[in-house]
Amino acid sequence: MPLTWSKGKRPVFVGAGQTLNRRYSGRSVASLANEAALMAIADAGLKPKDIDGLSSWPNPAHQVARNVAGYDRLDVRAMMDFIPLENVRWYNQNEIPPAGSAGMVISAALALGTGACNYALVFRCGHHPPGLRYQGISARQAPGNAGFALTYGHGVGGAGQAHHFQRYLDKFGAKREEMYTGYIQSANHNAQLNDSAVWKGRTITLDDYMNARLIAYPMSVFDNDMPVDGVKCVVMTTEDRAKGTPHPGGYFAGMAMNQWQLLKGGIIQPLEAIYEAEAVMAKNLYESGGLHPEDVDLIHVYDGFSPMVWNHLEIFGFCKIGEAHEWTQGGTIALNGPHPVNTSGGNLGDGRVHGMTHVYETAVQMMGTAGPRQLKNLHVAICETGPFGNGSSFLCTKD
């Protein structure tokens, strides 16, 4: 069923703001949030007093978190305090990481559409404390179900995706070097046009990629996004209110969530089961928007781990299952190619702000404020965030 909105109540992006992603910035999340949120609000031509809705995913970005608001956690209360925001009527604090950053946009869109709020600020932080091994595990015990996995030394960053990638390579006869020419190269190129990107100023060659430090083969350090300090925000409102703002763009046109019930539990989710579950999400997404893969001219898919790009290009119907490793070759997904993907460099190129990278870039591209990366004649964008098997997604349109 297509989404329906009252006249003038279609949600739309009107502002975006971000700090530049940096490793060990030395700044608190509170400081970063204050900068990014005020930038986003000003970009929308608004004042903090106008913001009356908040949508967040507050969980700290790393496993060794202190979980302290303002230090490594950015929740609704903290954002209200830091700006301050004095007129908030509605908020959503999404504690389910799998729903991811697109989930925040979906919640905000629904709140805007019903009038629960008029101007929503959507935000997410990345934070990597100095002196701590980012995904370090120091446990000596594996309680309960962890005993079936952690006991075997399973749990380094990307380990949960490495076996999927290996399965993909084996099943579809893909080659690891195809990941370089079929995604890493274009993400690296796009990152050069993005001041926030951790990969800016760093050219990654095929040799670099093939000889990179291995994390969990077939995944290397370049297949895992880099932990950073950074905050990204977008501001959304409704079509009628957006008319008075500087550059509205990206009308919310469809949404879908992950289908947990199709995953049969277990030690791991097999590649095949995730494809089946995500195929339902893709079907729901296109049906809710009355749109098709052929309509989409800007693709944002989660790339916290590189193989997910191929997985999602197949699942969302841009190529056939098992063919993304070939389809992505030869510039298909380049910034100037026919199907640009993750135009800011994605989480790999920009840094680990958990899909908020994709939300932010979708918004600025559709608003026409993407600067040197700006694409022309965009009509329909897809934005999927959250790891393979755990995501949420939305569509937005130019008109």
Next chain:
Amino acid sequence: MTITKTMVPYPIMPVPNEQTQPYWDGTREGKIMIQRCQKCGFYNHPPLYICINCKDRDAALVFEQVSGRGTIYTHYICHDNSIAGFENKVPYPVVIVELEEQKGLFIMSNLLNFEYDAYGSEIKPGMPVEPVFEKASETITVVQYQPATQRRPRQAAGSRGSRK
């Protein structure tokens, strides 16, 4: 090329809870015990509170011994040393073994007594494997896998769905 002959000593020791205790009681006796729904026959591993297959709220969920025989579904080679205690074990393979009892019934393991390179190129999906029981402590025995040394009994044609 590397061969991992044992993962002992285990840097991270499993701590059974009420749900997982029967599994660990089994491994101590050299058996793999997996929770099975008495209504529909589906195996659930890790154990659950309601069968994920039939969802019958009254169905008994009872641990039953499985053959332990299986094949490799997929794998990776861990090179990163961010798990304390595993630094001197890298690179080590992590394999996902699919048990012959049920499509998609997986056990995680390392792969012992098999020569592998940094990329695990020789570890192929479908490779038959068999369990090895490693005593990790007085109370904990860990299931590991190695290449099958015995031929698997022939299965009746069509007894098991092929993976698409």
